[in-house]
Amino acid sequence: MKHLRSIAEIGPDAVVRLLDLTDHMAEINRRNNPRVPALRGKTICNLFFEDSTRTRLSFETAAKRLSADVMTFTVGTSSVNKGESLRDTIETVAAMGVDAFVIRHPASGVPWQVSRWTTASIINGGDGWHAHPTQALLDAYTVRQALGRTGGLDGVRIAVVGDIKHSRVARSDVEVFQALGADVTLVAPATLLPPVAPAPATDRLDDVIDKIDVLYLLRMQRERMHEALVPSLREYSTRFALTPERARRLPDHALVMHPGPMNRGVEMMVDPAELPGAVIAQQVTNGVAVRMAVLFDLLAGAGSAPDLTAEERP
Amino acid sequence: MTEMKRVLGPDDVRRATTRMAHEILERNGGLDGLVLLGVQQGGVWLAQRLGDEIARIERPVPVGSIDASMFRDDIGLRPVVPVGRSEIPVSLDAATVVLVDDVLYTGRTVRAALDAVAEYGRPRAVQLAVLVDRGHRELPIRPDFVGKNLPTSATEEVTASADGVDIAGGDGGWEATA
Numbered sequence: 484m485k486h487l488r489s490i491a492e493i494g495p496d497a498v499v500r501l502l503d504l505t506d507h508m509a510e511i512n513r514r515n516n517p518r519v520p521a522l523r524g525k526t527i528c529n530l531f532f533e534d535s536t537r538t539r540l541s542f543e544t545a546a547k548r549l550s551a552d553v554m555t556f557t558v559g560t561s562s563v564n565k566g567e568s569l570r571d572t573i574e575t576v577a578a579m580g581v582d583a584f585v586i587r588h589p590a591s592g593v594p595w596q597v598s599r600w601t602t603a604s605i606i607n608g609g610d611g612w613h614a615h616p617t618q619a620l621l622d623a624y625t626v627r628q629a630l631g632r633t634g635g636l637d638g639v640r641i642a643v644v645g646d647i648k649h650s651r652v653a654r655s656d657v658e659v660f661q662a663l664g665a666d667v668t669l670v671a672p673a674t675l676l677p678p679v680a681p682a683p684a685t686d687r688l689d690d691v692i693d694k695i696d697v698l699y700l701l702r703m704q705r706e707r708m709h710e711a712l713v714p715s716l717r718e719y720s721t722r723f724a725l726t727p728e729r730a731r732r733l734p735d736h737a738l739v740m741h742p743g744p745m746n747r748g749v750e751m752m753v754d755p756a757e758l759p760g761a762v763i764a765q766q767v768t769n770g771v772a773v774r775m776a777v778l779f780d781l782l783a784g785a786g787s788a789p790d791l792t793a794e795e796r797p
Numbered sequence: 798m799t800e801m802k803r804v805l806g807p808d809d810v811r812r813a814t815t816r817m818a819h820e821i822l823e824r825n826g827g828l829d830g831l832v833l834l835g836v837q838q839g840g841v842w843l844a845q846r847l848g849d850e851i852a853r854i855e856r857p858v859p860v861g862s863i864d865a866s867m868f869r870d871d872i873g874l875r876p877v878v879p880v881g882r883s884e885i886p887v888s889l890d891a892a893t894v895v896l897v898d899d900v901l902y903t904g905r906t907v908r909a910a911l912d913a914v915a916e917y918g919r920p921r922a923v924q925l926a927v928l929v930d931r932g933h934r935e936l937p938i939r940p941d942f943v944g945k946n947l948p949t950s951a952t953e954e955v956t957a958s959a960d961g962v963d964i965a966g967g968d969g970g971w972e973a974t975a
Contacts, residue, residue, distance in 0.1 A: 504879065510864075511867065514916060516916060519867035519868065520912075521867040522872075783872045
């Protein structure tokens, strides 16, 4: 496994391996001095062609805790504004000696394109509507941790609610939850579902809310309003938001998750601080540990030598 | 399939660990500030076993584990797959830490474990207990407590558990760095 571009591409065994490695990294993060020399001498370049706070900072923190050197490239202050092509940008940065690129780009498929231009490892930090594999891994890790599971998520009932069609988080999360054996239901208006839904779908949140272990709310992207895919945000909230009434119908043990940034008053109509099952802050915390696991696995761990069999590994 | 040669049986392992437990107590003049840390992964059972023996002889001591994989000097030369986590039961500041491992070979794992221990505090002293010392040191590291000195060739592989110690021999393949 040289790259992490999508969950589908790496398969369930690698997912479980990365989640186990995340346990390890979480222990490092609990120390007074959460830093280890594991990736000394490695250089990681963050290339962000789209706005991001948590993903970019989370990758930067992860790289620093493993003692790697980090370069962060944001498109606003770069030669991309002078008309430099993506390929020239990649080749220029790669010539400085980079072991891994973390790439976020508004166009789907860019991580695959870029991996043809460089020998470095590519980590997808979000491409268009397509994939966001590290978000999926941190969500799977958070569910596993909060429900006290080891290994997979067999039989865990997860409802993913919101704009499934335009969400790379939804796509990658459904892939990872299903790869781990969870039972996923999509909840969305028909206009916000992809033509071929990856899981059973309904447009009635009230039918499923009391029969789930995890409620995963997606961010309602306000720009979708211009496309008239939902009549109004208020209409959307009435049918798909977590309201106080729906929160009371959630099973006591159920988790409430959100990838952020949250639209209070749109998909989230209760204060998550008052929800006992809300694990939104843990998602962010776990994001650092998951990204440490991904960087370590690709650059120094099992992923750095795919040919070794289990017996040969130390 | 390479040939396995039994070096110690389960009774030998039991007698060796009992003796090592007595030596640890004798050397340290008691139990004050003593902590046993098994080096992940092979040293964990042995630290537990030594802890049980010490509890039987005098009273229980804290037993934990230390993972050294992130501090290895061969990261990048071969894939490193961390297998167990560090579990540090008490503060290591001013403690006497006994690092415990099953097989001492090049000494590189112990060096990494010393760095890992330093992340948790500043022990008064660090000692090293191993069930088998097989030689071939590449660093200036010497055990304080040894179950058995076992001359080996670099191509042999030594496995140690509570059930016994075996040598598998000499096909010149992957070298254990335990």
